[in-house]
Amino acid sequence: MKTSAKVLLAGTCLTLSTLAAAGDVTIATVNNSDMIRMQRLSKTFEEQHPDIKLKWVVLEENVLRQRLTTDIATKGGQFDVLTIGMYEASLWGAKGWLKEMNDLPASYALDDVFPSVRDGLSVDGKLFALPFYAESSITYYRKDLFKAAGLTMPERPTWTQISEFADKLTDKSKEQYGICLRGKAGWGENMALITTVANSFGARWFDEQWKPQFDQPEWKNALTFYTNVMKKDGPPGASSNGFNENLALFNSGKCAIWVDASVAGSFVTDKSQSKVADDVGFTYAPHEVTDKGSAWLYSWALAIPTSAKNDKDARAFTEWATSKEYAALVAEKDGVSNVPPGTRASTYTDAYKKAAPFADITLESLKAVTPKAPTLKPVPYVGIQLVTIPEFQSIGTSVGQQFSAALVGTSSVDQALTNAQSVSEREMKRAGYPKKG
Amino acid sequence: MMTLKQSRRLQSVLLGGLSWLIAALIFFPIFWMVLTSFKTEIDAFATPPQFIFTPTLENYLHIQERSDYFHFAWNSILISFSATILCLLIAVPAAYSMAFFETKRTKSTLLWMLSTKMLPPVGVLMPIYLLAKTFGLLDSRIALIVIYTLINLPIVVWMIYTYFKDIPGEILEASRLDGATTRQEIFRVLIPICKGGLASTALLSLILCWNEAFWSLNLTSSNAAPLTALIASYSSPEGLFWAKLSAVSTLACAPILIFGWISQKQLVRGLSFGAVK
Numbered sequence: 001m002k003t004s005a006k007v008l009l010a011g012t013c014l015t016l017s018t019l020a021a022a023g024d025v026t027i028a029t030v031n032n033s034d035m036i037r038m039q040r041l042s043k044t045f046e047e048q049h050p051d052i053k054l055k056w057v058v059l060e061e062n063v064l065r066q067r068l069t070t071d072i073a074t075k076g077g078q079f080d081v082l083t084i085g086m087y088e089a090s091l092w093g094a095k096g097w098l099k100e101m102n103d104l105p106a107s108y109a110l111d112d113v114f115p116s117v118r119d120g121l122s123v124d125g126k127l128f129a130l131p132f133y134a135e136s137s138i139t140y141y142r143k144d145l146f147k148a149a150g151l152t153m154p155e156r157p158t159w160t161q162i163s164e165f166a167d168k169l170t171d172k173s174k175e176q177y178g179i180c181l182r183g184k185a186g187w188g189e190n191m192a193l194i195t196t197v198a199n200s201f202g203a204r205w206f207d208e209q210w211k212p213q214f215d216q217p218e219w220k221n222a223l224t225f226y227t228n229v230m231k232k233d234g235p236p237g238a239s240s241n242g243f244n245e246n247l248a249l250f251n252s253g254k255c256a257i258w259v260d261a262s263v264a265g266s267f268v269t270d271k272s273q274s275k276v277a278d279d280v281g282f283t284y285a286p287h288e289v290t291d292k293g294s295a296w297l298y299s300w301a302l303a304i305p306t307s308a309k310n311d312k313d314a315r316a317f318t319e320w321a322t323s324k325e326y327a328a329l330v331a332e333k334d335g336v337s338n339v340p341p342g343t344r345a346s347t348y349t350d351a352y353k354k355a356a357p358f359a360d361i362t363l364e365s366l367k368a369v370t371p372k373a374p375t376l377k378p379v380p381y382v383g384i385q386l387v388t389i390p391e392f393q394s395i396g397t398s399v400g401q402q403f404s405a406a407l408v409g410t411s412s413v414d415q416a417l418t419n420a421q422s423v424s425e426r427e428m429k430r431a432g433y434p435k436k437g
Numbered sequence: 438m439m440t441l442k443q444s445r446r447l448q449s450v451l452l453g454g455l456s457w458l459i460a461a462l463i464f465f466p467i468f469w470m471v472l473t474s475f476k477t478e479i480d481a482f483a484t485p486p487q488f489i490f491t492p493t494l495e496n497y498l499h500i501q502e503r504s505d506y507f508h509f510a511w512n513s514i515l516i517s518f519s520a521t522i523l524c525l526l527i528a529v530p531a532a533y534s535m536a537f538f539e540t541k542r543t544k545s546t547l548l549w550m551l552s553t554k555m556l557p558p559v560g561v562l563m564p565i566y567l568l569a570k571t572f573g574l575l576d577s578r579i580a581l582i583v584i585y586t587l588i589n590l591p592i593v594v595w596m597i598y599t600y601f602k603d604i605p606g607e608i609l610e611a612s613r614l615d616g617a618t619t620r621q622e623i624f625r626v627l628i629p630i631c632k633g634g635l636a637s638t639a640l641l642s643l644i645l646c647w648n649e650a651f652w653s654l655n656l657t658s659s660n661a662a663p664l665t666a667l668i669a670s671y672s673s674p675e676g677l678f679w680a681k682l683s684a685v686s687t688l689a690c691a692p693i694l695i696f697g698w699i700s701q702k703q704l705v706r707g708l709s710f711g712a713v714k
Contacts (some may be wrong), residue, residue: 026658026659028658030673030675031670031671031672031673031676031678032673032675032676036503039503040502042504055658055659055660057658057662057666057670058671059669060670060672060673060674061668061673061674061675063654063669063672065656067654070562070655074563074566074567074570075570076566076570076575077570077575078575078576079658117534186676189674194527242674243674243675244482244673244674244675244677247486247676247677248482248598248677249484251479251482252479252482252484253484253517254484256528261675263675267676267677272477272479273477273478273479274479275479304449327573338690354668409515427491430688
């Protein structure tokens with residue numbers, strides 16, 4: 001008993017030694033190669049600012065979103081710097097949960113940041129997060145398989161052409177699949193890809209009165225195309241495949257064509273993880289009746305919540321990690337091809353383009369995206385592969401589940417669209433759309 | 438026609454085979470996790486899955502370089518042991534009173550305690566988060582110790598109660614006749630008799646605390662984060678991290694597996710306590 005009491009007392013004393021000290025900056029971030037690199041190289045920042053100590057909280061993307069939402073909504077103040085996407089930057093900025101990133105020093109060169117990326121992180125002209133890296137979607141294909149089949153990938157392919165190529169390159173007896181696309185249900189998973197397919201078929205999520213549009217022929221054409229090509233030329237179990245699963249399939253030589261995030265460019269050309277590193281070709285994301293919204297735009301950015309306990313030091317770190325100086329540090333330590341892509345025009349030097357063969361396609365895709373006018377027909381929302389309203393996470397995931405069921409074959413395309421329409425109508429009505437005033 | 442001896446031997450072989458099969462099924466995920474931790478990321482994702490590959494320690498080196506494993510492990514040890522000790526300190530007197538001084542409400546009290554385990558933790562996330570925030574306990578070990586104690590208390594009280602119920606009341610009466618106080622009754626009579634059962638209860642509570650992820654992920658960030666938070670930090674929907682995730686999971690499971698291995702005799706003794714009386 002006495003020993004137990006002593007252990008308990010010692011434990012209690014130790015718990016009291018966990019209070020945060022002044023100068024500590026707690027950074028919540030995700031686990032991906034660019035963020036891991038930032039964590040490693042931030043020792044340089046700590047050397048430059050000996051009075052600042054960085055503390056890292058690394059979480060899986062969805063867990064991070066949930067944690068940050070809880071913390072920021074309750075003003076918990078657990079984090080000084082948040083890693084967020086464009087979706088959160090717009091919504092949280094509008095709610096006044098994030099500090100405005102104004103009065104940036106001239107050395108930061110905000111004009112160097114691509115306007116589309118700046119716009120995506122701003123609300124009413126006010127910037128609420130500084131972009132760490134940005135991505136679009138592009139097409140990856142196997143040059144060796146195309147050559148062997150006597151095919152040529154156009155610079156700007158249509159989905160119909162992609163489907164024809166996939167047909168010719170599929171050889172299921174060799175576990176070689178013509179096309180790999182996301183099928184795993186989720187607003188950030190299959191719906192990111194399917195929305196860009198739908199955009200290129202002329203579809204849109206909502207009309208100007210916020211009425212869901214899944215009952216329109218454009219959606220039917222897009223979903224029919226997607227399910228047909230995937231059933232015919234896609235890998236088995238495609239409804240479970242997200243970014244990682246398709247990356248693994250492509251890297252092991254089982255996919256002839258893959259349309260996904262441009263950030264995969266550095267993975268598929270990395271010989272330590274790709275068996276086909278020397279045979280990968282890159283081109284623009286496919287279009288069909290329009291190229292509007294055919295490639296997505298996403299950015300991971302650093303923001304400071306209004307509940308931050310150490311906003312001054314947090315600001316210093318945020319500026320450093322998204323600066324030209326950081327890009328130069330990455331180039332020096334890890335090579336120019338590892339510089340965070342997609343945010344600054346100055347990144348795209350000749351040396352970078354030479355080291356990263358997908359750079360030009362990514363750059364042009366990022367320049368061409370228009371999140372404020374993402375579709376052929378007019379829409380009331382901002383966002384290409386997502387709709388920047390709080391209800392979208394729930395609606396997007398529900399619709400994603402319907403479309404995943406259509407891919408599996410447990411429901412037809414018509415059924416999936418009818419269900420998607422009724423789910424969206426119900427959720428939008430519950431949320432009070434169309435908003436008055 | 439089989440003789441009785443042959444029939445018994447066959448039965449024994451079949452039962453033995455079945456036991457091995459069940460054990461293999463239970464053990465396979467752990468085996469696969471350890472195996473994957475020695476693969477490269479490309480081998481970890483290979484289809485069909487590879488049993489033969491060139492092993493590498495690069496995942497463990499990566500973890501060592503990127504994360505302060507001992508900080509997380511120390512938090513896990515401190516939180517799990519503190520919560521378990523606190524739990525036992527509350528549960529032993531509670532179970533003693535319920536087992537030996539039963540009232541008409543004892544059974545319903547026990548059932549009510551158990552019913553609190555049926556509430557999904559996410560249902561009380563916001564109130565507990567706000568309480569922790571109000572008392573300045575976000576990202577503190579105290580918050581996790583208190584929560585783990587409370588969530589494990591019903592099951593610990595139930596287990597100790599059943600062990601105490603197996604002890605004949607006459608033994609306690611005899612000690613009282615010899616002049617033992619209540620405290621002496623508990624510490625000199627009950628606990629020595631039930632130490633196997635108490636050890637297995639403590640071990641179960643320890644394992645439950647060690648593996649708990651919901652509250653540790655939601656209430657801690659850097660200072661008080663235990664090993665479950667370290668595992669979560671290696672999960673990613675963008676990028677290949679399966680081998681690293683397996684390596685960090687192996688490192689997180691290792692201490693409690695070793696501890697469980699060492700104390701398995703006590704555990705088996707405790708779980709079978711009273712069964713052969």
